[in-house]
Amino acid sequence: MxxxxxxxxxIDRFFKRQTANQAITQGIGDDxxxxxxxxxxELAITTDTMAEKVHFFADCDPFDLGYKLLAVNLxxxxxxxxxxxxxxxxxxxxxxxxxxxxxxxxxxxxxAERYSVDLIGGDTTSGPLTLTVTALGLVPTGQxxxxxxxxxxxxxxxxxxxxxxxxxxxxxxxxDCKQPDAALKRFNQPDxxxxxxxxxxxxxxxxxxxxxxxxGDLGHILQKSQVGASLNWDALPLSTEVLTYIEDTGDxxxxxxxxxxxxxCFTVSPxxxxxxxxxxxxxxxxxxxxxxxxxxxxxxxxxxxxxxEHFS
Amino acid sequence: MxxxxxxxxxIDRFFKRQTANQAITQGIGDDxxxxxxxxxxELAITTDTMAEKVHFFADCDPFDLGYKLLAVNLxxxxxxxxxxxxxxxxxxxxxxxxxxxxxxxxxxxxxAERYSVDLIGGDTTSGPLTLTVTALGLVPTGQxxxxxxxxxxxxxxxxxxxxxxxxxxxxxxxxDCKQPDAALKRFNQPDxxxxxxxxxxxxxxxxxxxxxxxxGDLGHILQKSQVGASLNWDALPLSTEVLTYIEDTGDxxxxxxxxxxxxxCFTVSPxxxxxxxxxxxxxxxxxxxxxxxxxxxxxxxxxxxxxxEHFS
Numbered sequence: 001m002x003x004x005x006x007x008x009x010x011i012d013r014f015f016k017r018q019t020a021n022q023a024i025t026q027g028i029g030d031d032x033x034x035x036x037x038x039x040x041x042e043l044a045i046t047t048d049t050m051a052e053k054v055h056f057f058a059d060c061d062p063f064d065l066g067y068k069l070l071a072v073n074l075x076x077x078x079x080x081x082x083x084x085x086x087x088x089x090x091x092x093x094x095x096x097x098x099x100x101x102x103x104x105x106x107x108x109x110x111x112a113e114r115y116s117v118d119l120i121g122g123d124t125t126s127g128p129l130t131l132t133v134t135a136l137g138l139v140p141t142g143q144x145x146x147x148x149x150x151x152x153x154x155x156x157x158x159x160x161x162x163x164x165x166x167x168x169x170x171x172x173x174x175x176d177c178k179q180p181d182a183a184l185k186r187f188n189q190p191d192x193x194x195x196x197x198x199x200x201x202x203x204x205x206x207x208x209x210x211x212x213x214x215x216g217d218l219g220h221i222l223q224k225s226q227v228g229a230s231l232n233w234d235a236l237p238l239s240t241e242v243l244t245y246i247e248d249t250g251d252x253x254x255x256x257x258x259x260x261x262x263x264x265c266f267t268v269s270p271x272x273x274x275x276x277x278x279x280x281x282x283x284x285x286x287x288x289x290x291x292x293x294x295x296x297x298x299x300x301x302x303x304x305x306x307x308x309e310h311f312s
Numbered sequence: 313m314x315x316x317x318x319x320x321x322x323i324d325r326f327f328k329r330q331t332a333n334q335a336i337t338q339g340i341g342d343d344x345x346x347x348x349x350x351x352x353x354e355l356a357i358t359t360d361t362m363a364e365k366v367h368f369f370a371d372c373d374p375f376d377l378g379y380k381l382l383a384v385n386l387x388x389x390x391x392x393x394x395x396x397x398x399x400x401x402x403x404x405x406x407x408x409x410x411x412x413x414x415x416x417x418x419x420x421x422x423x424a425e426r427y428s429v430d431l432i433g434g435d436t437t438s439g440p441l442t443l444t445v446t447a448l449g450l451v452p453t454g455q456x457x458x459x460x461x462x463x464x465x466x467x468x469x470x471x472x473x474x475x476x477x478x479x480x481x482x483x484x485x486x487x488d489c490k491q492p493d494a495a496l497k498r499f500n501q502p503d504x505x506x507x508x509x510x511x512x513x514x515x516x517x518x519x520x521x522x523x524x525x526x527x528g529d530l531g532h533i534l535q536k537s538q539v540g541a542s543l544n545w546d547a548l549p550l551s552t553e554v555l556t557y558i559e560d561t562g563d564x565x566x567x568x569x570x571x572x573x574x575x576x577c578f579t580v581s582p583x584x585x586x587x588x589x590x591x592x593x594x595x596x597x598x599x600x601x602x603x604x605x606x607x608x609x610x611x612x613x614x615x616x617x618x619x620x621e622h623f624s
Contacts, residue, residue: 044346047433123361127366134446
């Protein structure tokens, strides 16, 4: 890891905490961190970047930014059923603003400490604001939840509500919502479904987190599993505020395509549905006929699988 | 990991290769990669970012950039004695330039394939050019080389030559070198000391890679180990071109402070020096007296420990 004296004091001051996990045999402070992986577990690894003007704007609350940066990575671990263990953080910063860094670190560790996630290393460089986290988690060997293992006949389920984060974005863009707090909170500080993911091990056949919208993310399961699906629009778990938004605007597609919810979408064979120990909503069924179909009040229409594109 | 259709095709087209390591049970293509860590090994993890205008300029050869980005991370693994296993790559790109991406991937995999390193995941986002690699390696449990374990009386050694990459930078800045090729090659495509690091396990007491200059990096060993050192300038391994540069300019400090060499600096107790099976040069000795002293042709002077600072 890059070593400048200023960088060391920056990390010491804002990002050093007591190590929570015994698995970490070397944390911040050497060329590499070291981890002992307990027997019977595989290591799950994911990387996500957030860049200014793409994922957030310069005036974004740094507490929210720190929180969300970690949340999107823990959400990827959750979607495989992994228990979060540790992360590295690569910060590219245009300048050293101590108040900003303190708030960013506070948001980051608010979530890290909830799940006993250790920050074990990273890098700080100067440049346009870009933030990359690599998250490491543990999953029982051979039992990780995949995208590629959905089976025809599986029930499609989701955790939580859909479209709340999308509504939060609409509110930021000017939509006048009477009760905006929950939607804004979901957009700014999404809760990764860490416990739910682990609870699905041995029960769900396939799982993904909804980062780019239900249709796009379910589409990845369908593509990787070589199956199709039918969704029931009337079964979608929608908050009162999202229902009001749809009534106001006619935009009923939003909860299907809006990103940033970070709920889990998973498939379960019918004989295991009664084993589900987590709150969930059944929204459709996996079918052998390829493609995605939507049943909206008895009217069945094909859905094009697409999601947010960075370079479109 | 973020999922856009464009992103998937970009990764498929430029960054997908056959998996080299059996330890990888899931590579690119799901929310996380999965690794089985063999018994008797710890996982070593490091993260390094390269940002435009800080580490390179827009006209930098993308082949060199891909090569060097991986090299600096493998160098961190080498300094702990770890065998490289896999990496994640987070690319923030201002646009999709296929020729650029192909050359970048070619440079990246030229080095990755030499060391059987698997690219197991990552993220692509649009934004100012910023590149982050997280590298994972294996090291025998409890045997990683540290910065903090140098002992008074240890011999200080380095691999290879010092200052060649620094000379490469000077050449790029206009210095007229008669034989510039080797120095430019070292600056553009540094060779991480992967085999040397592993060969030092059980022999060296402490080790670091020289990324920010000998004095700064040795300084980290001294600080973490709570010891001092004396260096012998006349023993430094310098190439003919660096010696000529010093003759031309009087800048004898350059090989002590220039970064980017990515050689290893390590300390060995005198009774183990004969066990060193890798080419090396003895350049000084660890002492209990704190601080760093330089013996230059019999003239002993204190050296201030400093290195490149990103935010100075």
